[in-house]
Every structure is written in structure tokens, then in C-alpha cells.
Amino acid sequence: MALNQQFSDRPRTLVVGGGYVGLYVAHKLQKKIKSHGGIVTLVDPLPYMTYQPFLPEVAGGNIEARHAVVSHRTHLKQTELITGKVTGIDHASRTATVAPADGSEPFELTYRDVVMAAGSITRTFPIDGLKEQGIGLKTIEEAVALRNQMLERIETGSLMAAGPERDRALTFVVVGGGFAGIETITEIEDMARAAVKKNDRLEQSDLRFVLVEAMGRIMPEVTESQAVWVVAHLRSRGIQVKLNTSLASAVDGQLKLINMPDKTPADEFETDTLIWTAGVQANPMVRSSDFPIDERGRIRANAELRITGDDGPLEGAWTAGDVAAVPDLTGGGVGGFCVPNAQHAVRQAKLLAKNIYAQNNGVGRVKEYKHKNLGAVAGFGQYKGVANIMGFGMRGLPAWLAHRGYHGMAMPMFERKFRVVFNWVLSFVFGRDTTQLMDLQTPKRQFREAATPPPKKAEVPSSAGAAKSDSYGEPARK
Template identity: 75%
Template sequence: MATTQHFSDRPRVLVVGGGYAGLYVAHRLQKKIRDHGGIVTLVDPVPYMTYQPFLPEVAAGSIEPRHAIVSHRRHLRKTELISGRVTQVDHAGRTATIEPVDGGAAFDLAYTEIVMTAGSITRTFPIDGLKDEGIGMKSIEEAVAVRDGMLERIETASAMEKGPERDRALTFVLVGGGYAGIETITELEDAARDAVAANPRLTRSELRFVVVEAMGRIMPELTEDQAKWVEKHLADRDIELLLNTSLDSAAGGRVKLINMPDKTPADEFETDTLIWTAGVQANPVNRSTDFPIDDRGRLRATAELQIAGDDGPVGHAWTAGDVAAVPDLTGGGVGGFCVPNAQHAVRQAKLLAANVLAAAFGEGEVKEYRHNNLGAVAGLGQYKGVANIMGFGLKGLPAWLAHRGYHGLAMPMYERKARVLADWTMGFLFGRDLVPLTYLQEPTRQFREAATPPAKRATAGAGKAPS
């Protein structure tokens, strides 16, 4: 049973999730709510927002990892911050149960208004070996691990004899041909090309990059002609694109593929690097509330960004971003709803904050969310890109400049923009940083070795090949 801990007893706007939408809602509301005698409380397991469009560049060494995140503590100074997970919401009783990340006892927190912005998580399937062998590209930690893992495999392989083990180390597989997947594989290939150029024991022809996509085309946000151009671009860079193909097994690092839709056996090979970008799903916290959800687990929402019940809007309950099924009043959204991207999340958050103030304090009027999608931009490595901006297609350098320009402006907070711009400037002047942090995932290894008596080290190392 949850226990009660002491936090502010002022009227509370509880923001569940500190991603794009949650950060902007809290930032917009914190001073206004305080001036009205209340408080904004944000609950999230991590103390920062991740700007996910930059994860491929983090993985490629073009952006310092900490520069692709926004600190809650630094930018939400008038917000009450709680490091934890909301495990249940009882809106009828206006309370949320919170489980601290430090493992402490769960506690109940009362609120006046609630804003559900917990975002999305990676969507996976019960594929043999995927859980043990795969890694996503949804968090900053994953991007760093992919970067260091790829660079480590390249360096290690360069000292191996030619053969199956070396081939496995130099094979990099990505499942999912959407924007996130194509940006990730192209940025990684670009970085790997630079890494190999600096290593005389390797050549680019020894690297193998493979994209597995179950559908018959990639990047559905692009026109068919643009998608075909990207396919040719991948082929020109020796990146294998396997369309109408699905991952059947990854057990032990042995990738087994099947043709779609008949599920007949396709290619089979081994890899040490398997990246999964085949979709997202709404945060499962939705299922632990008394709010209505749709068949995809998203919170049902009105155009005013209120949570929608069977009989109309649910009072004092709001939602935005990937976690919500927000109607797309422009008619351009898939299934009639806004697509889950940063462009919508940020704009929805700004309107949601204004609507909360209008509904609770009469500051203005509650308005509907309406935004014409401006299109999409994608980076394909240094000086390469593709874009579809309001129906106008760009390729190559102009698209890459549009990609960096848009995301540089969209990155929250001026100090973060400046840091990212500095990274890009340093990269232009001196090239990307390709040094892997070898023991980042095992930081105490060297200390443990130093603390082990020489005799025991010699015994433990007997019979082992030098590393």
C-alpha cells in the first residue's frame, strides 16, 4: 500500500513525463501557476529531456551526448521535480501513485489538474534473441552505447585474422526503415567510414551495413520518388536495404531473416550489432489510470488537448504528445490523428499550457489544436540529407542544411542551442570525435584489476589470450 510523503500542499498541476511536451508545459506554466498560489510538479524517471532527433548524430560522434538533452533542474527552477515513475492514477480521487527511482516506498500525491505527457517507448515483438542481442535508439544512453560499441568492434576487428569472427564484428544490422532507422544507419556508416580511414588495417569494403524493413518502401513521410532516391543513395554507399523482409530470430547474434508476407526463409548471417528502430508505442502508464484509451494504448483526446471520455472531456485532465491520440483537424494525419513527432509535441504543449490557464483562471479562451505539418527533414551523414518541406523536395547538401537549421532552432533552450552549434562548428573545423569510451559500460573494471593482487591476476589470466 502506498504511503504518503510530504510535498507542497499548494494546489498542484501534476505533469507526468518530462519529454518534449512535459518540459514545455512545465516551463510555460511554472511561473503563472506559482503566481496564482499553486505549484507545478513534474514526475519523470530521468532528470532531463532527450531531443531524440539528435540521437543519430550522437551515435555518430557529431554531437556531445549531454548537449542533446535538457536539464529539468536547470530550466524548471520554479517546478517541483520528482525523480520517479507514476504507477497509477486515480483521477476520481485526484491522486497519483509515484514509485521513486531510488527504490524507496511508493507514495500518493494529490493534484488539482493533471497533464499526461509520458511520451512513447520502443515497440518490440517476441522475436527469439531480440531482447538479449538488440538495442534501441530511443534514449541518450542507447545512442552512446551504439557509438562506443561500433567503434570498439571496428578497432577490435582490425587486429583479428580475416574470417567469420572478423566478418561478424564488422557487420552492423538495423531493423526499421523509417526516419529514425535511415538517419541512424547513414550517420553510423559515415562515422565508420572515417574510423576505417584512420586505421590502416581495415578498408571500407570490409564493413557491412544492413537495413531490414518489413514494408515495401522506406521513409513513408517522403514522396515515392524521394524514397527511391534514398534507396539509390544507400546502394551507392554499399548499405544493403532488404525490403519486404523481417527479422525472424537473433539468438546468439545469428540473424535469421524471412521474406514478407509469405514468411519464407531469407538471408542468414552473424552480427555483434543489432539496432532496433521498428516503431514506438504509447507509454504503458496509460493502462494504469482510469482514463479512456484507444486500441493502440493512447489516451483519447479532444482537439483542445483535454482527455476525452465517453460523455465528453474529462475535467481537469489534459494530454499531448506521443502518449495521446490528438485529432488532426487539418486532415493530414494517419487515421485522423497527429503523428507522433517532436513538431506536434512542442506545439501541442504550448497550446496545452495556454488552455490550462484559460480553463483554470480565465486567462484567455480554450482553443483547438490545429497545425499543418511542415514536412520532414532527415540527415544522411555529413553534408547529405533529404527533405520534404511543405511538398517541396530537397536532396543532398540543401536538405542537410535544412535538417540542421530546423533542428538547431527546434532544440529547446538557448544554452542548449549554443552547445549544439559549438559541436557542429568544432566538427567542421576538426572532424567528428571518434574516440570510444571503452569501459563506459564497465567503469570499475580497471579499479578491480588494480585492486587484485598480482598473484591472483596471474592465476586468473592463465591460459587466456591477451586482450
């Protein structure tokens, strides 16, 4: 496979992945590396970075979908951008194989430094029917699809007679009791109830929301007492919380739940909307490289964010974020490693950019990553939330304000922050948007119907002596 001649032959810093880490590393390095005669190249299948903490609000109609993503082309103007996937890396020869998103021939790129920032994907289990019936909440596309599906099911359910089919349409299930699951079910519950208020064919009691969590508690990032309060809060809103419960089957939307750990039958019911938020895993593309991988599929790293093998750090190889097993020097991480969240990813990315520049240009020194988790904030729909900030617990409106404040600040790029805050102002004034967008999966349907000639009218055979009609259908008078 030949090297692609369309791209720069300057010394390249190759960034694999355009999420939190990739975006920030490229943004911080693009001008500096260019001034030294090099170039930053970012490869990602998508032309934007998704701010994933906002996905529940996108699904709930509080934030417009495009405002929860950051365009690579808009903000990485001095970075060489390639829309595609890195399908292989041979670090021994400093070469990466890239498959363009348009399906054209793969090509090779050489590099001086590589940053593995491919992030994570949804972690699933081999549950019958899950692949066909479930939807995740890891991408902006999933958030938009979920929002429209829920609004469609509510509208369609309102036209059905009471019975099992209507109950199925108006039952919404979330599997996973972490931050993503709790924020998702509360946001969509808020949105669904707002939609029902506008539909006089439905009552609030027609809706059913179910949260399924395999462990005995939810949200391990908050204190035990806060977790107990969150469960009570959810139940006060009519959300069924099933702890120590797991999904055993989802074939044809027929959910079978089992008790944990004995795996005895727990419940069985039908739904058209099954949302899976039960964890993430490192992007499996890392297995197509010659980098050392740990038992959980993450790239092995040291505290300086260098990729590290049995014989020490690999020259010119760096990593951070969800795809990396970065030691947590504060001692607070699970298994001794930084947990996969946005707080670590953003901070690691900023240090990683400084370390690469220091290593290659002798400006400053390479430092170790050490950041004590400041806590966690979660929003539960309008004016509701929970927070644990440096050991100080909050709930209700103060926690909701802390959630909005933190994520408003953490959203990359000023123009994106402004758009998001403006969305929040509009929602405060006019309420959340419950408008369903139709035909997103079949956008050409109406045009094709318009372009299809109508069927020819069948000709009525004439018979002898039959009276002719005038233009009003009456027999013609002689």
C-alpha cells in the same frame, strides 16, 4: 498509503513525464501557476529531457551526448521535480501514486490538474533473440552505447584474421526504414568509415551495413520519388537495402531474414550489432490509470487536448504528444490522428499550457489544436540529406542544411541550442569524433585491479649444499 508530507500542499498541476510535452508545459506554466498560489510538479524517471532527433548524431559522434538532453533542474527552477515513476492514477480522487527512482517506498500526491505526457517507448515484436541481441535508439544511453560498441567492434575486428568471426564483428544491421532507421544507419556508416580511415589494418570493403524494412518503401513521410532516391543513395554508399524483408530470428546474433508477405527465407548471416528502430508505442504506464484508452493504447483526447471519455471531457485531465490520440483537424494524420513526432509534441505542449491557464484563470480561451504538418527533414551524415518542406522536395546539401537549421531551432532552450551548434562547428573543423570510451559498463574495473594485492611469489625450497646467488642471479663466489 499516506500522502507524502515532503512536498507542497499548494494546488498542484501534476505533469507525468518530462519529455517534449512535459518540459514545455512545465516551463510555460511554472511562473504563472506559482503567481496564483499553485505549483507545477513534474515526475519522470530521468532528470532530463532527450531531444530524440539528435540521437543518430550522438551515435555518429557529431554531438556530445550531454548536449542532446535538457536538464530539468537547470530549466525548471520553479517546478517541483520528482525523479521517479507514476505507477497509478485515480482521477476520481485526484491522486497519483509515485515510486521514487531510488527504490524507496511509494507515496501518493494529490493534484488539481494532471497532464499525461509519458510519451512513447520502443515498439518491438516477439522475435527470438531480439531482446538479448538488439539495441534500440530511443534514449541517450542507447546512443552512447551504440557508438562505443561500433568503435570497439571495428578496433577488435582489425586484430582478427579474415574469416567469419571478423565478418560478424564488422557487420552492422538496422531494422526499420523510417526516419530514425535511415538517419541512424547513415550516421553510423559515416562514423565507421571515418574510423577505418585511421586504422591501416582495415579496408572500407571490410565493413558491411544492412538496412531491413518490412514494407516495400522507406520513409513514408517523403514522396515516392524521394524514397526511391534515398534507396539509390544508400546503395551507392555500399549499404545493402532489403525491402519487403523482415527479421525472423536473432538468436545468438545469427540473423534469419524472411521475404514479406510470403515469409519465405531471404538471407542468413551473423552480426554483433543489431539496431532496432521499427516504430514506437504509447507508454504502457497509462494502463495504470482510470483514463479511457483507445485500441492502440493511447489516451483518448479531443482537439482541446483534454482527456475525453464516452461522456465528454474529464475535468482537470489533459494530455498531448505520443501518449495521446489527438485528432488531426487538418485531415492529414494517419487514421485521423496526429502522428507521433516532435513537431506535433512541441506545438501541442505550448497550446496545452495556454489552455490549462485559460481554463483555471479565465485568461484567454481554450483553443483547439490544429497544425498542418510542414514537412520532414532528414540528415544522412555529413553534407547529405533529404527534405520535403510544404511539398517542396530537396536532397543533398540543401536538405542537410535545412535539417540542421530546423533542428537547431527546435532544440529546447537557448543554452542547449548554443552547445549543439558549437558541436557542429567543431565537427566541421576537426571532423566527427571517433574516440571510443572504454569500460562504461564496468567503470570500477581498473580501481579494483589496482586495489587487489598481487599474488604472493611462490617460495623456492632451499636444499643442502645449494649455491647461493648474488643479486644478479650468478652463483656467489667464495
